[in-house]
Amino acid sequence: MSKQTASSTIDDENYEYGFHDDVQPVYSTGRGLTEEIVRKISAEKNEPRWMLDYRLKAYRTYRRLPMPKFGPDLSGLDLDNMLYYQKMTDKKFRDWKDVPADLKRTFDRLGVPQAERKYLAGTAAQYESEVVYHNMKKEFAKLGIIFTDTDTALKEYPDLFKKWFGKLVQPTDNKFAALNAAVWSGGSFIYVPKGVKVKTPIQSYFRLNAENTGQFERTLIIVDEGASVDYVEGCTAPNYSSDSLHAAVVEVNVARDAYCRYTTIQNWSDNVYSLETKRAAAVAHATMEWVDGNLGSKVTMKYPSVYLNGEGARGTMLSIAVASNGIHQDSGARMIHNAPDTSSSIVSKSIARTGGSTDYRGTVRFGQHADGSKGHVECDTIIMDDQSSSDTIPYNEIDNAHVAMEHEAKVSKISEEQLYYLMSRGISAAKATEMIIMGFVEPFTKQLPMEYAVELNRLISFEMEGSIG
């Protein structure tokens, strides 16, 4: 039976996924992190020697690297008190009927199986450290698409795995990339063969359940020549009085003429530090699109990048961030133009309210070989009240005379003109505010699959409740 543990969970009426199920792991490395624990994780997973070596080397890098010198305050993050690895079941399942009842209940409440039936090509569900459910509909599996959890991929596709793993994000990149490399577990592995186009989205769902849990998802996507894929991930966690950590590493390789869209709807509860490293490389005429919604977490630091390494490659970022009291969203994008005639676009929308902070931090760089490339950046922020704040910190680095770069940003409160206009039509202040916010985020929501757009609109309207005094 699941029951509420009154001691540490917090009732938050504004966060509907804050429930918590009392489930015992079948294996846990306990609190804190040592070299011994890294060895234990690798042994528990029965990994080849090279992966253990990779983990140990990354662990030493993690110990050596300093905390980030910019951005939000991370001093509250208690890394010694985290649970770095917790396995909930001994098996992974391909049918919801086989998933242990208490885990299934969680995903039922989150609506994951229903969504799969209705409109997804494949679904994965990760609970704490391990993926517990993984399935792809037959018609898609037949096309030769590989969609599995990353641990299984290491065992079943060792060559493909070794060829791509860790190529875009090195452990030396930053402290949390090193931590992930040392203790990674779970995440999705997707390979789409040449010319195969998957129109229906594939989804992974990440759930943190216990208190002080670290989740170190490792996702690796390879979209081969001329192929296309649409990947969606969602994240939730219970509300606790003490903190959890999600430090993912995501690597996306987009081959010639291929297309990848990677959508994240991050809705962690406000006790989760979300410190992510997401990077994509796009070669000739490939397209990489990040769609990134940051609605939850306590602190987010996430700057997905696209390395535009081939002629005519295209990279885009479309993001929204909403931060309310106690939340600091520090996010943005990096577009690195390394080849001729590449293009990039960043559109960032953010809303800060009831004392929240939303920052945009990004880089657009044009290298020596980026002749004829173009970049466009647009950052719009609404600050809803006088306790909230927003910083916009873009870097535009140009090493090439034959490029064009445009950058624009606006920060303001809700337009009073628009508000009065709506209110003069008999609409209440609260409803009018909501309408204006919905209009503001529309460029984002209209890019989402219908069901997600509906869900996101609902979440935002939920977030906005009570924002007008």
Next chain:
Amino acid sequence: MMTDEKQRRVQLAAASRQNSEPDTLRQRRLRGLELMGQLPRPRMQRFRFQDWPLIADRPLNWCQSSATNLASTRLDEAVVRVTQLGRTTVSLSLPQPLRDQGVILTDIFTAARDHADLFDKYFMSAIRADENKLTAYHQAYLNAGLFLYVPKNVVVEQPIMAELIQDNTQDEPLVSHILVVADQGSRVKFIQHLTSIGDHTNPANMMVELIARDGSEIDFSSLDELGPTTHTYFKRRADIGRDAHVEWAVGVMNAGDTVGDMDAELLGTGGYANSKVIAVTTGKQRVGINNRVTNRGKHTTGLINQRGVILEQSELIFNGIGQIIHGAHGAQADQQNRVLIMSPQARGDANPILLIDENDVQAGHAASVGPVDPQQIYYLMSRGIPRPQAQRMVIRGFLGAVLAAIPSQDVRDKMIDVLERKLTDGLQYQ
């Protein structure tokens, strides 16, 4: 080390006495020296200049400079002219009507002696000695500069024009301080023209403080044209009171490596600052400029407009920083950072940064980096204008917003001359 430090103190105090400085200034110098030993050098986002020789390890001295060989100054009715060569004031005269109204224009050391109340109150009040090693160095080794005071409600119609010439005929740094105090309701235009003679390698540490008291207006223009052997660190800061108005119009046309800060602090309600900077870089020159406007008071307006042209193998970094402090209701901040890159080896950044802690605001920024618009060039060429000239015309149009804001025709023409020369040289190979 210890004796070195002690020796420096003794030397500095002696040089200060030799210059008949009041005790307060001498104490400030010694304090600056002390801070130099404790503080780090300033840093700038995306720009490294840690190894530049920005501090001359030379004692402060007042021996004869080469000031005598300077051409005689022009008498001009339209402007009030003051000339300094190195640390020597060559000419300075303030028309009698302005004197009668209480306007003070002196070299900085005379101000320290004869106008101690004003000097002590405002000198290093906007820029502080304890900000970094170079501001501490400034306070310790100050060797040139001017003081201008405009009393309450006095309107000075003629621009005050300062020719500041760095003396690179010898090994000597230029550590210069311009202090402008515009008292309540007064108005003044100040223009400085920085040049250098000689070819010795020297640092220039150039500071400007503008104190715009309530309801005053200061137009400050600067044409920076220091030579290729000068490493420049400049810091220009305005403290802007209630309903006061400050216009910066700065052309950074130095031939040598330059790093600088522009700062406008909007302290009082209704204050206004418009910070316009153009920069043209050539050769292997490296230039980094922070342009910051901080809205602290309610209903303040802070504007930044930066335009840069990067030629040959040079590098130019523009950081525009618009900050709105919590409580600055109704503040407006807007910035434009635009850069033209004219050669494959050139590199540049236009980083428009907004730091907003208040919701009742309008803040925006825009940045662009790119080559000259080919359509504009073709249009002009189709009218029979040769390409190099067409290119120069487009660039001049691009820089026009700042050029047009310079109040003196004379300086404007000079700036255009420098610009033409730089563009002609820098675009030659194309």
